[in-house]
Amino acid sequence: MTIEPTRPILVILHQERSTPGRVGQMLVEKGFRLDIRRPALGDKLPETLAAHSGAVVFGGPMSANDNEDYVRREIDWLSIPLKENRPYLGICLGAQMLARQLGGKVQSNSDGSVEIGWYPLHATEHGRLLMKWPSMVYQFHREGFELPHGAELLASGDLYPNQAFRYGEKAYAVQFHAELTRAMMQRWVVHGASRFSLPQAQAGHLHLEGRMLHDRALKAWLSEFLDIVFERVPAKTLQG
Template identity: 70%
Template structure:
């Protein structure tokens, strides 16, 4: 036992990524898998369940805020506190990624409005994505991405649009060098998608939503490209970890 403990104590600590989730059984999914494979450790916090967010990211290599069923406009304290907390990674210029709700929080923080589509359309299923010229120069993008949302965000004046869509034009953006937001979900494993399809089936009747079978069939067609993109995208945001 002493030898094992001694050997473990000599191993370098893995740099941490603050990982913010919004439900008790939510998972960082493929994003978490890829970050751990790249050499990071995940510091998982769930603010709706009372977990605090750190006052500084000096002990973290970056942060990810994931999605959730709530709105970025909800009056709950944790929504307001998370949105205000984004001042921390922005002030410290630490890599930050917001996914769906996390992107909407970032847009709100930067002065962009979050709201439903004026004609009531949602994006629930697979929808086309088109990179902007800036996005094309950055990397190759998938032509179809997976969505599960009823609101979108305005592009903040100080942000750069990277990818656009037909129904919700603002799909991916960057603010400065280190803050990124995407409206779509590349993090879902197959098991996660199956749970979403079962638990969110009442939303398939919403305007513009796709039936559950289309979600799973679309995954067989489009997911390999989406996964490859995510691997590259996370590398651009977080780079290769440097052990502390």
């Protein structure tokens, strides 16, 4: 009997040198292939996800409010995994794009505060029913998303209250970054140093020190979370 190979996961990145990091590594270890596309560089997105096991949309320096054609097209494209009920994971910008697709706003805090560094995460009742969440997560953003109508808030934060949500059965969004390898974090600290003076941002050395303290739990959470999103284990039904 011929065993059908696992359908690849569509991976959407937003810069030439971006990688799927630890998310990509874990998905490959779990038996998935990756179909990596960069719409900002002209790559086309599929008209259906029938040939894929789901999709992951990663972050980037652009805003979900930007008026570039590829940003608008990508937000519009998110109707496909929603309509086809395919597994979807949005990370940071990918989460904000999903919120926009669902009618939610994306905006900065009125006081200009950002989350750049390690910050506390608080699982909601819905989130605790789904799985165990880390108490500290790594952030690198200056905008947050409004919880879309009909979405279930899974985790909240102190500065930006909406940190993770599920919409429908298979669409998930997280504001924070669990995908960073150590090398990726070191690059972000070097290239993002100009942002460390923004309100509530943390100094670069605290990013790397925090990794030593908190990354083990974040990595364990990510592996379990990917199993849930991409149906390696059944997701629990969240009762509102």
